[in-house]
Structure formats: structure tokens, C-alpha cells
Amino acid sequence: GAGVSQTPSNKVTEKGKYVELRCDPISGHTALYWYRQSLGQGPEFLIYFQGTGAADDSGLPNDRFFAVRPEGSVSTLKIQRTERGDSAVYLCASRPDSAYNEQFFGPGTRLTVL
Amino acid sequence: GEDVEQSLFLSVREGDSSVINCTYTDSSSTYLYWYKQEPGAGLQLLTYIFSNMDMKQDQRLTVLLNKKDKHLSLRIADTQTGDSAIYFCAESPSSGGYQKVTFGTGTKLQVIP
Numbered sequence: 001g002a003g004v005s006q007t008p009s010n011k012v013t014e015k016g017k018y019v020e021l022r023c024d025p026i027s028g029h030t031a032l033y034w035y036r037q038s039l040g041q042g043p044e045f046l047i048y049f050q051g052t053g054a055a056d057d058s059g060l061p062n063d064r065f066f067a068v069r070p071e072g073s074v075s076t077l078k079i080q081r082t083e084r085g086d087s088a089v090y091l092c093a094s095r096p097d098s099a100y101n102e103q104f105f106g107p108g109t110r111l112t113v114l
Numbered sequence: 115g116e117d118v119e120q121s122l123f124l125s126v127r128e129g130d131s132s133v134i135n136c137t138y139t140d141s142s143s144t145y146l147y148w149y150k151q152e153p154g155a156g157l158q159l160l161t162y163i164f165s166n167m168d169m170k171q172d173q174r175l176t177v178l179l180n181k182k183d184k185h186l187s188l189r190i191a192d193t194q195t196g197d198s199a200i201y202f203c204a205e206s207p208s209s210g211g212y213q214k215v216t217f218g219t220g221t222k223l224q225v226i227p
Contacts, residue, residue: 003156004156033215040219040220041219042118042202042204042218042219042220043157043215043217044217045214045215045216048214056214059214091156091157093157101145101147101159101162102159103159103215104156105156105157105158107155107156108156
């Protein structure tokens, strides 16, 4: 079956621009997570959705970062006024209610801010 | 807060066993995970263990947990070239109703044919 998909796979933007990164979770998965992975590091938690609501956004680094999941399925991570330090791979994961311990990860979006 | 540490690199010959080590700091009951990341692919959950267990075996994979030292290891028997990847140790609390997973920096496993 289809796994978690993320678009675009690569995004190059200029400093100061606005970007949106999209995540399509596995159908029926109610939990959705965003992580950021910098070069040579492990993924770092950003935000967790249960259904449509953000249950924990404590990992968002500042108010330039925002994420939505209006219908409880697709999620969009939005970054305003991008900075070079935002360059990283942004990973999305989803999890069904029945598998508390297994998050299914997408391939990620590589964001490069010039 | 939680912290997970791993060595950065491990090189083994094909057919040998690989042992990847990890230490964590969270003292509460917790779940501990091993993920595999191959180039261009998403993270894949290999196995996990709850902190009240000492060992878990799944085919070629053996996870050992030393709770006293907060040390976790992943042993891969008969390592193959397809096992070359980055392996992440991770932990999450058992309470809270969801998983906020903290990952280590990853260990790059290189398998030499």
C-alpha cells in the first residue's frame, strides 16, 4: 500500500522567502508528526497532530514556523521569512491508533535556503 | 531533558556481527527504538524494547538493554552489504498518550564486502 509521501522532494529558496512543505500520511492514520533533520544529526521533533489539532508544538523553533492539518489528513508545514539556518531535511511521519510505537516516515523534503 | 548519544561510525566485514551502542539519559519508564535510514529513503523502524525488558531478538537483530547504565545495543548477526546505512537509537516516554521521540545523532554502518 501507499506509504507517507512528501512534496516537494527538494526545495531551493532564497533567504526571506515563504515556503510550504506538504505531507500526505497513510490513509486512516490519525497521528502525524513533523521532524527536522540537519546534516549529520538525528531527526528533531517539531510538532505532533492528533486529528486536526496540534497536540504538541513545543518543538517549533520560533514563530516563523507553523503547521496545519485542517481535515485531519494532509498536513502543511509553513516557514515564513526563511533563513539559511532553516536548511535541513523535513520529515513527516504518521501513526495509526492501533500501533502506539510505530511511526511510518516519509522520504522527507530537502530544503535549501540560499 | 532527554539526551541520546551514539558513536558516529562503525565498519565491519561482511558476515561478521555488528554491534551498535547507544546511551540515553531519561530515567523514567521509556520505550527505546532502533531505526535504519538508507540514502534517499525514510526512516524505518527496526525494533523497539520497553525499559522493563533486558533483551529482544528478532531474526538477525538482538537488542540488549542495561537499565542501570542506561545503555542500549543493537547486534546484527551475519552483517550483509544491504545493512549499510545509518542507524538511529531513539527513546520516548511511556506516558503522555503519544510519542515524542528523541533521536540520537546516528551511527553510520559501513559493511566491507
